[in-house]
Amino acid sequence: MDAGQDAVSIAPRSRGRRRWRLSAQAVSWLQVSPLAIILITFFALPTLIFLVVSFYDYDRVGIYPDFLLDNYREILTSPATLRVYLSSLQFAFIVWAITLFLGFNIAYFLVFHVRSRMMRTVLFLACAIPFWTSGIIRTIAWIPFLGRNGAFNQMLQGVHLIDRPLDFLLFSPFAVCVTYIHLFTLLMIGPIANSLAKIDPALLEAARDAGASRWRTMVDIVIPLSKTGIALGSILVFTQVMGDFFVVKAMSGGQSASIVSQLATEIQAMQYPPAAASAMILVLFVAIMVGGMMRVVDVRKELVR
Amino acid sequence: MDTHGIRVQRRFDVELVQVTKRYGGTTAVDGISLRIPPASYCCLLGPSGCGKTSTLRMIAGHEVISDGDVLIHDVNVTDLPPVERGTAMMFQSYALFPHLNCLDNVAFSLKARGMAKAQRHAKAREYLALVHMEGFAERLPSQLSGGQQQRVALARSLVTEPRVLLLDEPLSALDPFLRTRVREELKRLQRELGISFIHVTHSQDEAMALADLMVVMEDGHIRQAGPPREVFERPVSAFVARFIGGHNVLQGPGGMIAVRADRCRLGDPADGPHLPARVAAVEYQGPSVRVALTVGKGRDASVLVPDEQFYAEPVQPGDAATLVWAERDAHALAGAG
Numbered sequence: 001m002d003a004g005q006d007a008v009s010i011a012p013r014s015r016g017r018r019r020w021r022l023s024a025q026a027v028s029w030l031q032v033s034p035l036a037i038i039l040i041t042f043f044a045l046p047t048l049i050f051l052v053v054s055f056y057d058y059d060r061v062g063i064y065p066d067f068l069l070d071n072y073r074e075i076l077t078s079p080a081t082l083r084v085y086l087s088s089l090q091f092a093f094i095v096w097a098i099t100l101f102l103g104f105n106i107a108y109f110l111v112f113h114v115r116s117r118m119m120r121t122v123l124f125l126a127c128a129i130p131f132w133t134s135g136i137i138r139t140i141a142w143i144p145f146l147g148r149n150g151a152f153n154q155m156l157q158g159v160h161l162i163d164r165p166l167d168f169l170l171f172s173p174f175a176v177c178v179t180y181i182h183l184f185t186l187l188m189i190g191p192i193a194n195s196l197a198k199i200d201p202a203l204l205e206a207a208r209d210a211g212a213s214r215w216r217t218m219v220d221i222v223i224p225l226s227k228t229g230i231a232l233g234s235i236l237v238f239t240q241v242m243g244d245f246f247v248v249k250a251m252s253g254g255q256s257a258s259i260v261s262q263l264a265t266e267i268q269a270m271q272y273p274p275a276a277a278s279a280m281i282l283v284l285f286v287a288i289m290v291g292g293m294m295r296v297v298d299v300r301k302e303l304v305r
Numbered sequence: 306m307d308t309h310g311i312r313v314q315r316r317f318d319v320e321l322v323q324v325t326k327r328y329g330g331t332t333a334v335d336g337i338s339l340r341i342p343p344a345s346y347c348c349l350l351g352p353s354g355c356g357k358t359s360t361l362r363m364i365a366g367h368e369v370i371s372d373g374d375v376l377i378h379d380v381n382v383t384d385l386p387p388v389e390r391g392t393a394m395m396f397q398s399y400a401l402f403p404h405l406n407c408l409d410n411v412a413f414s415l416k417a418r419g420m421a422k423a424q425r426h427a428k429a430r431e432y433l434a435l436v437h438m439e440g441f442a443e444r445l446p447s448q449l450s451g452g453q454q455q456r457v458a459l460a461r462s463l464v465t466e467p468r469v470l471l472l473d474e475p476l477s478a479l480d481p482f483l484r485t486r487v488r489e490e491l492k493r494l495q496r497e498l499g500i501s502f503i504h505v506t507h508s509q510d511e512a513m514a515l516a517d518l519m520v521v522m523e524d525g526h527i528r529q530a531g532p533p534r535e536v537f538e539r540p541v542s543a544f545v546a547r548f549i550g551g552h553n554v555l556q557g558p559g560g561m562i563a564v565r566a567d568r569c570r571l572g573d574p575a576d577g578p579h580l581p582a583r584v585a586a587v588e589y590q591g592p593s594v595r596v597a598l599t600v601g602k603g604r605d606a607s608v609l610v611p612d613e614q615f616y617a618e619p620v621q622p623g624d625a626a627t628l629v630w631a632e633r634d635a636h637a638l639a640g641a642g
Contacts, residue, residue: 205367206400210414210465211388220413224404 047283054276063272071277081278084257085285091173091248091256092241095180099237100230102181103188107229108222110189111196112204124193131186139179139250146170146178171253179247184240188233195229196222231297235290242286315378318343318501319364319469324373326359326525333359335525336373341503341518346495348512349505351522352548357505358473360522364503365394365471378468388417393467397474399458401446407433408442411461418465432460435494452483459491463498470495472504476511488514509549513537521545543638553606553628554638555580561638564630567609571596571620572629579629582606584620596620598628 022030057066075081106127114120130138145151146169153165168174199222207217223230245260259282266275294300319341326334334356341347349357362368364375366387374383382390393414401410408429409416415425433439436456446454455475462470475491476484492515495502506512512519513533520530521544529541540546543554546563553564557578572579582598585605594615598606606628620626 200398200400202396202398202400203402206394206396206402207413207417209365209367209387209392209394210417210461212413212417216417220416221402225402 050276050279053273054280056273056276058271058273060270068273071274072281074274075278075281080262084259084262087256088242088244088259091176091180091258092238094177095184095241096234096237098177098181099185099188100234102185103233104192104226104230106185107189107193107196111193111199112201127186127189135183136246136250138183139247142175142179142182142251143170146175171251171255173252173256175251175253176248176256179251180241180244183247184237187236187240191232191236192226192229195226199225227297228299231293231299235293235299238289238293239286242282242289315343317341317376318345318378319347319503320376320379321360321364322374322376324360324363324375325371326356326363326368327371332525334363337522337525337527339520339527339530341501343501344495344499345501345517346492346515347501347503347518347520348516349503349520349522350507350509350512350516350548352507355522356525357507357522361394361471361473361503361505364469365392366390367394391468392471393462393465393469394471395458395462395473395475397477399446399454399478401454401458401461403446406443406445407438407449407457407460410446410457411464413461414465429460429464432464433457435463436460436490451478452487455479455487459494463494467500469501469503472502474505474507476506476508484511491515513549521548523548539636541639546636546638553608555600555604555606555628557635557637559637562635563638564634564636566595566607567593568630568634569606569608570629571608571610571618571626574627574629576629577631578635579627580606582626582628584622584624584626586622587620596626598626600628 053063054071055067055069057064057068057070110120110123114123143150147153148165148167148170150170152169153162156162157165203221203225204217207221212220243260244258245264248256248258249261259278263275263278263282266272266278317340319339321337321339323336323338324334325332325336337356337360349360351357359368363370364377366382366385370383374381376382377390377392387394402413405413408426411432412420412425412429415428416422420428430439430442433442436459438453438456438460441449441453441457446457449457455478459475472491476487479487488511491502491504504511504515516533518530519533519536521528521536523544529536529545536545537549537551540549540552540563543561543563546552546554551566553566553569555562555564570576580600582600584596585599586597588595588597589612590609591612593609593611596608596610596615598608600606608628
């Protein structure tokens, strides 16, 4: 009886739909177009404009269409560029190593040790909710904690571990690293937890059955099977640190500069062509680094799995 | 740890003494005891949730034993990790490592034991050959069919030369034709290797075809353990008789009885013990015809009639019939139901 009614109600609808049926090709174009439009207008076109402007001539009052390589020459030969790239790479490496260690362990704990689904959701939310506030607020929040008369120093003094406040805590490379790690560990946890969750727990039992130690299981089974997540997380953290502007500015106390903060100085001075050129160099540099990481782990192949 | 060199004759390959498994408030396995003689093929048989897999996993060391002891080759292994028990387990999903080729999958446990690469690969090849998979050494598990994956999993669990091989529903993922072939092969391997296999299954066909010792479980208890023929000929309870199949559980004059379906006949009240019935369905099965009956107040029964005999006197669904058996074929059952 029910089936009969269904058939009656479905029949006219499907006939109506047939009239509007598009070819498979048109459907594909429609599906791809929203993202394509966004990417073209907000990513490809601006990048193209930057590329064009980076060859322009400029003075204190304006920019002039031209095709000069001077902007690039200046950046590539300046010792300041090398210094700031090295400093950013150093931050990127330290932050990458620590967020990877923390992220992997937290993800492993969440996926394999937390048994109840409810508890896992709660813990995931505990990781994710701070992420909902702006990075700037979370950065500034460290200042009263790490400052000379901040909570951490007062606590250490309170238990008489130190008699004078520690100065390196704030406005230092240390503060920059702490903030980066706080900001970006979630970017590691997410992708790694995702790929760990795809591992059949029976595989871990099989490894144990085969007599493998925890360490061997980790090295031979878990890490190879989660390398997609590790690679994705690494790319996210790396690009975030390389593209950072605010954290270095707020937390280093002027002791370090980042690539983008240097670029921002040029923009403030209305030197758009050199700013565009350094943006192009940064984009190229990060693209090459990410390309290298993708070489090691074929993320695309693993994502569609 | 074991009397390896002296070869003292062991009494049992596996011995369970009052083994219990509790999960929180529920008891999955309730004080079971079982002795598996040397080099036997033991099948743990039962419906899902009867505790057979928990029992297997406790023997394997993948499940903490709440109470009781497990002995393997007369050594108490209750608190030992899997690797020190001399067991190997073949998982239901095979649990092959997807990123390792067949050779490395099989060699994995040798690697874990610190064997050098050339040596472990040679031994892994030997075991791949044992399951006729030597030609697939370089393939990844995803490039193999289900049956092939199963062979690799078998090779992987045998490569450590376990004393007892534990198989968790090894045939359930295979199609029926393959199942029969793999079944033969498992039995052949067990005989050739001379070790005990413990095989968990919910299929009575499988258990009867393979087992030297068939263990029927229900609700965390062992209901009957013995050679398949003994269990089939003399089921102890209505549950066992129904679960192993091929039996009619009937209300006899002196209590519940079991009569094999192939020993029942459709006949006349004058022929002997009998019950009035109605034909519910007729299934042609080749050599015989299964006549499903409704006996008395909605009880199901069936009769296997040789095909010639059936077509000499055919019946239709809905016909009235009389279910007849011989007194000597009736087997009294303990327990009602």
